[in-house]
Amino acid sequence: MTVLLVDAANVVGSRPDGWWRDRPGATGRLLSRLAALPGRTLPAPDGSLVRCERVVAVVEGQARDVPAPEGVEVERAARSGDDALSDCAAHLVEAGVPLLVVTADRGLRARLPSGTQVAGPGWLLAALDETGCAPPA
Template identity: 40%
Template sequence: MAENSLGAVGRRPHGSGDAWVTASDGRKFWGTFGAAGLLVHDDRGVLLQLRVEWSHHGGTWGLPGGARHEGESAVRGALREAYEEAGVPADALELEFTSVLDIGIWSYTTVGVRATRAFDAVIGDAESIELRWVPIDEVDSLPLHPGFAARWPSLKSLLQNSISVVVDSANVIGSRPNGWWKDRAGAAANLLDSLADRADEGIPGTLLGLDVDVYWPSIVAVLEGQGRNAPDRQVRDSARTLADGIRSPEIVVARAEGEGDESIVDIADSRLNAGDTVLVVTADAELRRRVESLGCFTRGTVWLTGMLGASSVASQ
């Protein structure tokens, strides 16, 4: 629990989006340009905020968050609000997903993040009575904000089921006749660079079978043969800094000592045993059969190259 007292902390100045939006049935929603909240978790649980009585649905527990500013992205808005309300440092976070509730005239985006290092939550304005790290299985025991309560079951599932995407790089590179055989290491390096860009942008939830807008999975790229000589620099230091200091998930480069298929099977099995949902990208029928027998999902190379673009597997 974060022990905080309100003391002399007061209300913040109004921002450009701080106003009510009224629906045709009379319901009111806070935020001219929509709102966003930050669902941050670590080994302690989920960081929740007890809302002050005078606020909308006061006396209930919810996420640090609030109205987005004009032109502000949902991720940036959630980070800003969480920092102002609870002192959450963006550079201690790694993106996991964004989940959007859109009712037409107004939207609310939940930004799911994992804390990569411990930090103390500190009340930053008059909108909070208390901040508390709540174990995931105990969240339901609290009086929750109605909107958060309605979405909590699906959000809880997302927090408890991480996704790893394991890429059969040689198979992806070889799926297009673009001259990759002239420079296999260069083609592998180019693929890694494109994967790094995709790691920043995330993957549309629909392509992963998830009811979220965007999901940021852990990506493992398995290199074999001459492709193993691709330079590390193409991964751009794996997890890179994004908006306001938040980071994308790490890209793991696995250089197979022998056959790439054996490494892919071993990595997939290890990730499954760690509790991840594992998706393997390959068009190799035998490899797909092997990993599916372990409990993995599979997608063909077109699934990935369609997201990365035509240049992703071209030789440099």
């Protein structure tokens, strides 16, 4: 059972779909899609399967006040989203929780605890599409 820790701003910003016109709205749509993942088994980035127990999304900036849908735990970054995500990852790893972090940010990836499994936004968005967690119309 794995916790999916999502860099929400990084995932939202990975597709040029107009997110910059409404960052909170784009983040809310992503969180709504993520809410369908707890309890599902997904193809992991390495080709194995991963069972998603919990989803934790780190939000920052203009999206900090977006409501958390049921099924998604939201970490609201008081300052840097990268700081909040790396701190959250460290706490989860210290607690022995299997973790998969979703971000394309190389600097953030370098700050994660050694051995942390990481996937890019493309992997997550494809997994959401494949599991029927389509974007709202």
